[in-house]
Amino acid sequence: MTDFFFYLFSTIALASAAAVVLSRNTVNAAMFLIVCFLSMASLFVLLEAYFLAVIQVLVYAGAVVVLFLFIIMLLDVREDAKRKLSPFTAGAGLVGFAILVMGIIAVVSSDSIKATSEVLPEPSGASLKAFGNELFTTYLLPMQVTGFLLLVAMIGVIVLSKKLQEPEEQS
C-alpha cells in the first residue's frame, strides 16, 4: 500500500514538475507547481515526516505560489509562444542539467544514504520535539545560513527596488 502511494505521488510530482517547465501558460505552470508541492508533501507524509509535509504545504503551496500567481496576474504575462532561446541561456541550462545529473548519480552511487538510514533509529520528523531539537542543535548552522541567505535576498530586492525610484525623483 505504501509502495503504491509512493509510486503514485512520485509520478504525479515528476509529471507536474515537468509540466511546470513545459507549459506555455504561466498560470498553468503555477498551478502545476502547487500540484508538485502537494504531492511532495504526500511523500513526506509517507516518510512519517508530518511536520515537514505540513510546512511544505503551508509555506510553498500556501504562500510562495500565491505570491507567484499574484505577480503573474499583476504583470499580466502574455503567452509568449515563440520566444527564441539565446545560446547563452541554452548553454547555461545544459551545464546546470549536467551538474544536476552528476550530483544525483554521485549521491545515489555512494553508500552514505544506506548508512544513515540504518543509523537513525526512527525518523526524527515524526516527533515534533525531536525534530525541533535536531533542528536547533545538530543542524543549527545550516538553518541559520539558510535564513541568512533569505535575508540577503530580501535586502537585495529592497536595494534594487530603491534604485529604480531615484532617477524619477531627480528629474
Added chain:
Amino acid sequence: MNELLLKITFALIVVVVLMTLCAYSVLAERKVSSWIQGRVGPNRTTLPLIGSLPVIGPMLTRLGIFQPAADGLKFLFKEDVIPGHVNKFYYVLAPIISLIPALTTVTVVPFGHFIYEETGRTIPLVLADIDVGILFLFAVGSLGVYSIVLAGWAANSKYPFLGGIRASAQMISYELAMGLSVLPVFMWVNKPGMEGTLSLYDVVVAQEGLWFAMWMPVSALIFLVSIFAETNRLPFDMAEAETELVGGFHTEYSSFKFGLFFVGEYAHMVVGGAVMTLLFLGGWHPLPFLPWELTGIMGAVVSVLTFLGKSLFFMFLFIWVRWTLPRFRYDQVMRLGWQIMLPLSIANLIAYAIIIYFLDT
C-alpha cells in the same frame, strides 16, 4: 472494519452538521443584519407540513427557519451561466477549491471529549487527532486563497480580477500575523517537561484552569483580527467589496457555483470561530477553573454543546462586526497588516517567550 464504519459515520455527521451550520449562518446573517437595521428579516418561507402546526409552525416561519432550504433550492435550480470569455477549467475549479479546504480543516478540529466512567480514560471527539493539528489547519486553510485568486483570474473580467489580486495580497499579509500570534499559546503548551505537541486537543486540555484569552489577550486579539481578514469578513472584505468591485471575485458566477463560494466562505467562518474557541476560549470548558466532572455520554454531550455555543458566539460576532464597521481602504488594510499587526505579534511573541521562561524557572 467496524472502526472504519464508525469513522465514516462520524465524518458524515460532522460534514452534515457543518453544512447545516453554514446554511443557518446565512440565515443568521440575514436575520441579524435586519435586526440591527430595524427590519425583521426573512419570515415568509414555510413548509407545508411543519409550517401548519398550530403554534410552532408560525413561530418557526417567523424566525425564517425554512429559509435556507429555499435558498439552497434556488441555488440549485437557477440557470448556471458560464460566460463565453472565461477560462473554463479554472472557472469550474475555483468554487470546488473554495469548499474543499474549508471541509478538510474540520477534520482536525476537536469538538468535545468523552470520558469513560469506569476507567476515567479520555478520548477526544475529533476526526483526526494529529500531532501537527494547528499547522495542518493553517496549511490547508491557506490553500483556500486559491479559490479566490483563480476565480478572479479565470473570470477574465476587470472587477473579479481586482478582487483576486487584493485577496491574495491580503491573505498572505495576515497569515503571518496569525501564525505568530498563536506561537505563545503553543510555547506554553509545549513548556519543558511536556510531550511536544501542536494538537488542538492538547491546547484545550492545557486550558482547564486559566483560558489563554485571559492572560494572552493580545494574542487573542491579533488572532481574531487575522481570522476576520482570512475569511474576508467585512472590515477586510477587499475581495468582494460590493460597492467598489461589483461583486469581487464571484461577479461572473451564478447558480450553484456561486452557492459553493457562499457556503465555502461561511464554512471558513465556522471553522475560524471554532479554532478561536479552541485556542483562546477554553474549548469545551464552560467556565475557567471549573474541574470537569461529568463522564460518559452526558459529559460528551455537555462538552460538545459548550463548544458549539462558544463557536456560534463567534459566528454571531462575525456577523455583528460586519454590520457595524465600514470597510477599510485597501492601503489601510495593508498598513494595518504589515505595520501594526506584524510588529505587534512579534513583540507579543518575544514578551511571552520571556514571561514563559520566568514562569518555568
Added chain:
Amino acid sequence: MAIILKRKPLNLLEKLYLPQIVAGLSTTLKHMVAPKETMEYPEERPPIPKGYRGVPTLVKDPEGREKCVSCQLCEFVCPPKAIRIIPGEIQDEEHANVEKAPKEFDIDMLRCIYCGMCEEVCPEEAIWLQNQYSMSGYSREEMVNNKEKLYELGGTLPDQHFKWKKKKEAEAAGNAH
C-alpha cells in the same frame, strides 16, 4: 471668508481604534433589540391620511341612486383623458330624480394620474378619490374600471342633501323656482 476648522488630533484611545469598535458594536446591539420599523405590508396597512387621493370611484346616495348625472365635466377636465363616459337616460323613471345617468363610465387606471381634478370639478359630488391605493391586474383590459367596478369601489356617500329629490318634490308641489 473661508473658515478653516482644525481637526482635533486623535488621542491615544481613539488611535487604538478598539474602544471605537466596541462603542459601535454596542450601538448596533441596541438597535438589534430595539422595536422594528418594518411594516409587514399585506397584513399591516399604512394609516391613510385625510384627503388622500387614491383610486377614483363613483358613489351612490343613501337611497341607492347614482349621483352621477353624466355631465361629462370630469371627462373634459381629466388631464390624461383617462375617463370615458357614454351618457344615457335613466330607465327607471319612477324613482329617478333626474333624466341622465352614465350608460358607460370607464376610468383607465393605466392613464389616471390621481390628480383629483375630476373630484374637484364634479358638481354632483359623484366622483371621489378614495383610500384604495393599490391597483393591479394582469392585462390592460383589467386595468380599466368600468361602471360596476367603480360603484363597487365607491359605495355610498352618506350625505343628506338630496338636491334633486327636493327639487323634484318642490316641482311636484308646484313651486319649482
